[in-house]
Structure formats: C-alpha cells, structure tokens
Amino acid sequence: MLIELKGIHKTYDNGQPLHVLKGIDLNIEKGEFVSIMGASGSGKSTLLNILGILDNYDEGTYHLGGTLIKDLSERQSADYRNRMIGFVFQSFNLISFKTAVENVELPLYYQGVGRKKRHDMAMEYLEKLGLTQWASHFPNEMSGGQKQRVAIARALITKPQIILADEPTGALDSKTSVEVMQLLKQLNQEEGLTIIVVTHEGGVANETDKIIHIKDGIIGEIEENRSHSAWGGSIIK
Amino acid sequence: MRELFHEISSTLRNNKLRTALTGFAVSWGIFLLIALLGAGNGLMNSFVGNIEDYISQNITVEGWRTSKPYAGYKEGRDIQLDESDVLFTESEQWKGIIHDVYRGTGVTSVSLSLNGLSVSGALRGVMPDYKEAEKMRMYTGRFLNPDDVDERRKVIVISLYQAKELSPKDPDAILGRWIAAGAISYRVVGIYHTDESEMSRLCPIPFSTYKGIYDNTDKVESISFSVTGPETLEEHEAFEKLYGTAIRLRHDIAPDDRRGIWINNGYTDNLEMNKASRMINIALWILGILTLISGIVGVSNIMLITVKERTHEFGIRKAIGAKPGEILKLIIAESITITAAFGYIGMFLGMVACQIMDKTVAQRSIDIGGEKIQMLVNPTVGLDVALEATLLLIIAGTIAGAIPAWKAARVKPIEALRAD
Numbered sequence: 001m002l003i004e005l006k007g008i009h010k011t012y013d014n015g016q017p018l019h020v021l022k023g024i025d026l027n028i029e030k031g032e033f034v035s036i037m038g039a040s041g042s043g044k045s046t047l048l049n050i051l052g053i054l055d056n057y058d059e060g061t062y063h064l065g066g067t068l069i070k071d072l073s074e075r076q077s078a079d080y081r082n083r084m085i086g087f088v089f090q091s092f093n094l095i096s097f098k099t100a101v102e103n104v105e106l107p108l109y110y111q112g113v114g115r116k117k118r119h120d121m122a123m124e125y126l127e128k129l130g131l132t133q134w135a136s137h138f139p140n141e142m143s144g145g146q147k148q149r150v151a152i153a154r155a156l157i158t159k160p161q162i163i164l165a166d167e168p169t170g171a172l173d174s175k176t177s178v179e180v181m182q183l184l185k186q187l188n189q190e191e192g193l194t195i196i197v198v199t200h201e202g203g204v205a206n207e208t209d210k211i212i213h214i215k216d217g218i219i220g221e222i223e224e225n226r227s228h229s230a231w232g233g234s235i236i237k
Numbered sequence: 238m239r240e241l242f243h244e245i246s247s248t249l250r251n252n253k254l255r256t257a258l259t260g261f262a263v264s265w266g267i268f269l270l271i272a273l274l275g276a277g278n279g280l281m282n283s284f285v286g287n288i289e290d291y292i293s294q295n296i297t298v299e300g301w302r303t304s305k306p307y308a309g310y311k312e313g314r315d316i317q318l319d320e321s322d323v324l325f326t327e328s329e330q331w332k333g334i335i336h337d338v339y340r341g342t343g344v345t346s347v348s349l350s351l352n353g354l355s356v357s358g359a360l361r362g363v364m365p366d367y368k369e370a371e372k373m374r375m376y377t378g379r380f381l382n383p384d385d386v387d388e389r390r391k392v393i394v395i396s397l398y399q400a401k402e403l404s405p406k407d408p409d410a411i412l413g414r415w416i417a418a419g420a421i422s423y424r425v426v427g428i429y430h431t432d433e434s435e436m437s438r439l440c441p442i443p444f445s446t447y448k449g450i451y452d453n454t455d456k457v458e459s460i461s462f463s464v465t466g467p468e469t470l471e472e473h474e475a476f477e478k479l480y481g482t483a484i485r486l487r488h489d490i491a492p493d494d495r496r497g498i499w500i501n502n503g504y505t506d507n508l509e510m511n512k513a514s515r516m517i518n519i520a521l522w523i524l525g526i527l528t529l530i531s532g533i534v535g536v537s538n539i540m541l542i543t544v545k546e547r548t549h550e551f552g553i554r555k556a557i558g559a560k561p562g563e564i565l566k567l568i569i570a571e572s573i574t575i576t577a578a579f580g581y582i583g584m585f586l587g588m589v590a591c592q593i594m595d596k597t598v599a600q601r602s603i604d605i606g607g608e609k610i611q612m613l614v615n616p617t618v619g620l621d622v623a624l625e626a627t628l629l630l631i632i633a634g635t636i637a638g639a640i641p642a643w644k645a646a647r648v649k650p651i652e653a654l655r656a657d
Binding site: 081083 | 240243244247248251252549550552553554555556557558559560561562563647649650651654
C-alpha cells in the first residue's frame with residue numbers, strides 16, 4: 001500500500017471553525033491512476049494538500065510508502081516532497097524568470113545535484129515531452145499546454161513515487177486537456193507511476209482508472225473505471 | 238556556493254529594475270557618507286591647521302593694567318614685569334613644573350630699508366626657542382641660535398613678505414645682506430614663511446642685542462615658559478590659579494585680577510581646540526550615520542517588497558523541495574551580493590568625489606582679514622573608514638534582508654502558493 005489514510009480530520013480556523021475533512025479513509029496502491037472528484041468546497045483540494053505534505057491534518061494517520069507523515073518539521077516535509085512527490089498545478093506554477101530547462105532543473109538543485117548533471121537530466125525529460133526546442137524559452141513565451149508539459153517534466157525529474165495533479169487541465173482548452181491527460185495516462189502505463197488527479201470535471205476523471213467521489217468532507221462512492229465509460233467516455237467539456 | 242551564486246545572479250539579471258533600485262539606495266548612502274566625511278575631514282584639517290598657527294605650546298605672562306583695587310592701590314595701575322619676576326618663575330618653588338623660561342622684550346617699530354626700498358618692521362628680542370614656541374616656519378636660512386644671543390650679534394630674521402618688499406626680483410638674495418633697521422644695521426640670517434597678516438611685520442633679533450640697544454633696563458615685557466605635570470584642563474587651571482595668584486601678589490594685584498597680569502595658556506587653548514575638533518568629528522559621524530540609515534531603510538524597504546512580491550515563487554520552491562533554510566539563504570545571499578557590489582561602487586565614487594574636492598575646492602582659499610585661509614585641507618577619507626562604512630552597510634543590508642527572509646521562510650508552502 002503506497003498511500004494509507006485513516007480517519008483524517010482537518011478543521012480550518014479563520015475566525016469561525018470550518019470542518020473540511022470529516023474522517024477520510026483511503027488506500028491507494030502503487031501504480032494506480034486515480035482521480036478525486038468533488039464540487040468546490042467538498043474538501044478535495046485540502047485532501048490533495050495533505051497528500052502532498054503541503055498542509056497538515058488534525059486527526060488520524062497518513063502513511064506514505066510506509067512512513068507516517070505526521071508532525072514533520074518544515075525541513076523534513078520539504079525533503080519528503082522533494083523525493084517522493086511530484087506536483088502538477090492548475091496554474092502551472094513555473095518560476096517566471098527562469099527558462100523551461102531551469103524550471104525543470106530546480107528540484108534537483110534542492111537535492112544538491114551538480115549543474116551539469118542537472119541540466120542533462122532536465123534536457124532528457126524535456127525531450128521526452130517533446131519540448132527540446134523550447135528549453136531556453138521563458139514561461140511567458142509558451143502556450144498553456146507547453147507550460148503544463150514543462151511542469152510535468154519538473155514533477156517527473158526527481159523520479160517521485162506519486163504525481164499529484166491539482167486540476168491539471170483547469171487552465172487549458174479542451175484539445176490540450178486531452179493531450180495532457182493522455183500524457184499522464186501514458187506515464188502511468190509505461191512508467192508505472194502512481195498518479196492522483198484532483199478535478200471537478202467528469203471528462204477528466206473518466207480518463208483515470210478509479211474515481212473517488214468526495215462530498216462534504218467524506219469519501220462517497222469509489223468507482224472502478226477500467227473501461228473509461230463513466231460520464232459517457234468524453235473529456236469534452 | 239557556486240550554485241548559490243549562479244542562482245542569485247540569474248535572479249538579479251532577470252529582475253533588473255529591482256536590482257537597480259536597491260543598488261542605487263546602497264550606493265547613494267555610501268557615496269553621501271564618504272563625500273560628507275571627506276568634506277568634514279577637510280574642514281576640520283583646515284580649522285585645526287589655521288588655528289594651530291596661533292596656538293603655542295607654552296604659557297606667556299604679561300603685565301597689563303589692573304582692573305580691581307587691591308592692597309590700598311586703585312584700579313587702572315600699569316603693571317611692568319621685571320627680572321625679579323623671571324627669577325621668581327625660575328625659583329625652586331616651581332622646580333620640576335616650570336622650565337625653559339625666557340624673557341620676551343617689547344616691540345620696537347622701525348623701518349627696514351635696503352637700496353632705497355623700505356618696509357615697516359617690528360623688532361623683538363627673543364631667545365632661540367621662540368621659533369618652536371611660536372611655530373614659525375622657515376622659508377630659507379636659519380633662525381637665531383644661542384651664539385647670536387651670547388655674542389649679542391646684530392642679526393635679524395625677517396618675513397618672506399618683507400623680503401619681497403625689499404628685494405622684489407629675488408627675495409632669496411637678501412639672505413646674508415646687511416639691512417638698515419632704523420639707525421642700526423642687521424645681517425639677515427633667515428626668512429620665515431608668513432601669510433600677509435600683521436604678524437609678518439615681526440622681526441626677531443637676539444634677546445641680548447635688543448636689551449642692549451632698545452631697552453637697557455631690567456624690565457621684561459613678557460615671560461614665557463613650558464610646563465610639565467598638568468595634563469587635563471582642570472589640572473592646568475589649578476596650576477594657572479596657583480602661579481597667577483603668586484605672581485599677582487608680588488605686584489599687589491588681586492589674585493583674580495586677570496587683567497593686571499595676563500596669563501595666556503597655550504596648553505588649555507590646545508585642549509579646548511582638541512575638544513572642539515572632537516565635537517566636529519562626532520557631529521560629522523552622526524550626520525554620516527543618519528545618511529547611512531536612510532540607505533539602510535531604502536534597502537530594507539526594497540527587500541521587504543521583494544520578499545512580499547516573491548512569496549508565490551517561494552511557495553513553488555518549497556513545494557518542489559526547498560527547505561526553509563534554503564529560502565533564507567537565498568534572500569540573505571542576494572541582499573549581501575547587492576549591498577556589497579553596489580556598496581563598493583558607492584565607496585569608489587565617494588572616494589572619487591573626495592579627490593575631485595581635493596583638486597578643486599581645496600585649491601581655493603578665501604581672504605579673511607588679509608589672511609589666506611584654505612577652506613578645505615586634504616578632504617579625503619581613509620580607506621579604513623571607507624571600508625568600515627561599507628562593511629557596516631553590508632551588515633545592515635543583511636539584517637534588513639534577514640527579517641523579511643525569516644518571515645518568508647516560515648510561511649507554509651500552501652499559504653505561499655495561494656499568494657499572488
């Protein structure tokens with residue numbers, strides 16, 4: 001079991017306490033391609049942040065690859081994030097004053113990998129994603145789809161155990177959305193990467209093998225979707 | 238370290254406006270500080286230099302006119318010092334404190350002439366150490382020596398001004414010539430440097446010569462001596478009071494009647510002047526540090542905005558594995574790089590400005606009462622002070638960067654990512 005959540009509770013307290021996650025139990029196996037679906041305010045992003053060790057939780061336990069992720073120091077969580085998790089964000093979150101290849105290199109910089117090796121590896125991943133000729137371009141010189149592919153390359157470069165994608169197609173048009181989802185699917189199938197996609201779009205969720213529905217802070221239905229037939233099988237919005 | 242530098246240089250290159258603004262604040266602060274200190278040093282050198290010409294390192298006692306009635310005498314009595322006062326001053330009572338006592342004669346105005354040209358002069362009989370005591374600087378030739386006094390030689394030292402008047406074409410040629418001073422001829426043995434002030438009419442001749450020709454009595458116009466022992470202003474004042482009371486009582490003058498017998502203490506004047514120059518120095522540093530603070534505030538302000546502006550970026554860095562220490566290191570190293578590089582530029586420009594001042598303003602002099610005064614003398618700052626100031630700014634820049642950096646490093650990645 002790669003991810004094991006037991007009785008996760010999370011309450012935000014901004015003046016008025018807001019109970020967002022009300023006891024989440026969830027297991028995700030290595031190599032799974034799952035989506036977490038829910039309306040806005042359902043707690044899906046909070047769950048993803050906890051999975052990505054970007055946020056902490058109040059109650060319960062979270063084991064990632066057998067390690068209990070609880071009450072970690074900032075240093076430790078940064079280290080775990082760097083080595084175990086690759087993030088893909090809705091708004092790409094590339095550093096605007098760095099070129100594509102520099103953005104992809106950055107996680108390796110924080111691992112202390114030398115400049116030459118870093119650069120070579122980053123170029124290798126950019127090539128894999130068909131972005132070689134864009135390597136020295138800045139993010140604002142690229143299209144949304146290209147930026148998201150750069151972000152995916154950055155997520156992949158540390159060879160993480162899981163890829164967490166938060167609305168990865170949210171800022172993309174439908175054609176590019178299909179391409180990005182195809183890419184994630186391919187990575188799951190060919191590299192055996194565990195990929196968790198958070199989305200509110202049925203079409204996107206349909207591309208994954210398992211759809212976890214979350215509503216009002218608890219897990220609802222878990223839908224096996226090997227046939228990709230849920231939601232009429234279409235990604236078109 | 239090289240990696241960090243590379244990271245910083247790419248950040249700075251890609252944020253040129255921000256870098257330039259921060260850099261300008263730093264450079265400007267250091268530049269102003271150094272230019273200010275340089276000008277201040279120049280002013281102080283000029284002040285000290287101009288005043289030092291008048292301050293002698295000794296005590297001079299002169300008889301004036303009483304201003305208070307005492308011991309049955311009315312006020313307004315003229316006081317004349319004589320040989321007995323010299324003997325009193327040299328007596329056992331002051332042994333170990335007073336030494337190098339010498340008599341000063343009065344002044345006799347004469348007309349100096351040579352080959353039909355003439356200039357006024359004020360003859361004064363002095364001892365050889367008069368030159369040191371009055372800080373006279375020789376232009377050429379020598380000052381009076383002990384043999385001149387012992388042998389009552391008819392020799393004279395005149396000012397460069399007088400030499401030029403008597404021998405307009407070649408003032409130096411007057412050295413060794415006999416010139417007429419009233420009815421008597423003297424051989425010129427030296428020419429001293431002067432400004433064009435009244436002082437330059439003074440013509441020292443040997444004390445014994447003067448006494449023999451112009452003042453054949455035991456009267457003494459002034460008594461000068463140096464002292465050892467008193468160091469502080471208080472000690473000097475105590476000594477002055479002790480000696481003053483004693484010598485005044487010899488002439489039946491009220492002990493506190495400073496106009497009866499006037500004591501001019503060069504030591505206390507010096508101490509007062511040192512105090513004054515110290516105060517100027519402190520004032521300059523206060524001004525300088527205030528200037529520097531404005532630079533530091535500029536740097537911290539920009540660092541604060543920078544960090545705020547980059548919160549989202551730091552969120553990204555944290556999400557992909559940057560530890561808090563790494564964010565801290567990045568910001569501080571960036572702040573040090575900027576302050577050091579631009580601080581150096583500011584320091585360099587400040588020193589150039591000092592050199593320009595030295596070559597322009599410092600070369601000009603103004604005329605005060607017939608005397609040429611240089612407004613600025615050597616208006617420069619030592620490299621040590623310049624480096625210290627730059628170092629101070631770098632440290633301050635680091636602290637200025639550290640506070641926002643510390644905040645940025647502590648922001649949770651999830652919050653940082655939410656920031657715009």
